[in-house]
Amino acid sequence: MYNILVCDDDKAILDSVEIYLQNEGYNVYRASNGIEALKVAESTELHCIILDIMMPGMDGLTVTSKLRQNKNIPIILLSAKSEDTDKIAGLSFGADDYVTKPFNPLELVARVKSQIRRYTSLGSMETKESVLKSGGLELDTEAKTVTVDGEPVKVTATEYKILEYLMENMGHVLSTNQIYEAVWHEEAFATEKTVTVHIRRIREKIEINPKEPKYIKVVWGIGYKIDKES
Amino acid sequence: MYNILVCDDDKAILDSVEIYLQNEGYNVYRASNGIEALKVAESTELHCIILDIMMPGMDGLTVTSKLRQNKNIPIILLSAKSEDTDKIAGLSFGADDYVTKPFNPLELVARVKSQIRRYTSLGSMETKESVLKSGGLELDTEAKTVTVDGEPVKVTATEYKILEYLMENMGHVLSTNQIYEAVWHEEAFATEKTVTVHIRRIREKIEINPKEPKYIKVVWGIGYKIDKES
DNA sequence: CTGATTTGTAATCATTCTGTAAGAAACCCG
């Protein structure tokens, strides 16, 4: 879960950006001026900062250079002007990317993603286990493949994501809502059935006898789980 | 502690890059022209060199080839966007990577890190794999040629880069966005189709039957991959 | 400068995937 700070004096923008970022599974912090932004940045471990340039009090460029004194966090600037002068100033102050208002929220999200990928790729690369196992069931998170007793099984993208989520939380029972929100990054509303059907389809593929599931077990009234060493 | 030499005639770039690298714990040496760079390289044990191509006096490409006469250190070139052809030239002169200006400092740092990791993990072994293979598909990364079952295949520059990227990450599934960013060094925004078409053209050339691809396989909803030992 | 090649984009086609609904079956509790 990545933490992102959005700082703008326009509440409408703050709201809109927050929603888009949350839909992608990010944790959003808000600030409406430079001072607030710096405070949040000091007290929280952030992974990306989105700053408006034009703000009352301390402007975005000043915030940027203050942050750069001790942090390498990706900073994306927002500005109403599409003038090149601001752009150059922003980047030379230490910003990493630049979006001009009015902007397409999806583009902003894309840039956030890309910045975070680069930033985190600096740190401990690939310490995550790339193969998840439970009995004869194996899941290669890099090749995105699933094998049962050595036999490759073809699963679809969503099926894979559900399986991965269950495997990452092996031994824990997960409700259909939890699964839905983890996989779709959306509020789960009247969608319990959807997950159920996907589970069914996964079972069809990985279980010898879907009636007596060996891997994906149901816990009545609560949800599903995959045991360790099943 | 790794030593990195940054060489550029633009002091602003030098300053900015220095700060980013120092924040990551690197020891930074500076040079503002080719001659200086070579001097530093002779007298210091460096682990990575960042070179601007456009410099007064000796240009980056010349420096690269001079360095390559007796050193295997990773070299990353900086080039202005307009000098696109320089990229290919740069790599054939012996550079290991390139970044186009204006660049994202975090991206540069990421590339430095990746180069150093590769360099040191090889233990300065000269046996850098220059031929990538998967079944009958072979890719000579030095001659920049592709052969299928021994038969040479003519591919264009972008096609080659896509293939190389897929081959370097053999077994991993790569999304069209990942491919786009790796090959074009640009933000991937609304460009999914472009990669798709290139993949199609590559298949036309290397697959016996493009309908049933033997090498470049699609993973629905995720991306493309080339398997090991196909 | 001209013609050939390469490259990006858009439009269309084919296939695969996904959510929903509806009924059946399994489970829990009194």
Next chain:
DNA sequence: CGGGTTTCTTACAGAATGATTACAAATCAG
């Protein structure tokens, strides 16, 4: 056992994705 709830199963329409083709702009070679 029986009612109420939860999960399973099936089928299907349309949504999403990748493949394919065509074309114009950009680039390159001679």
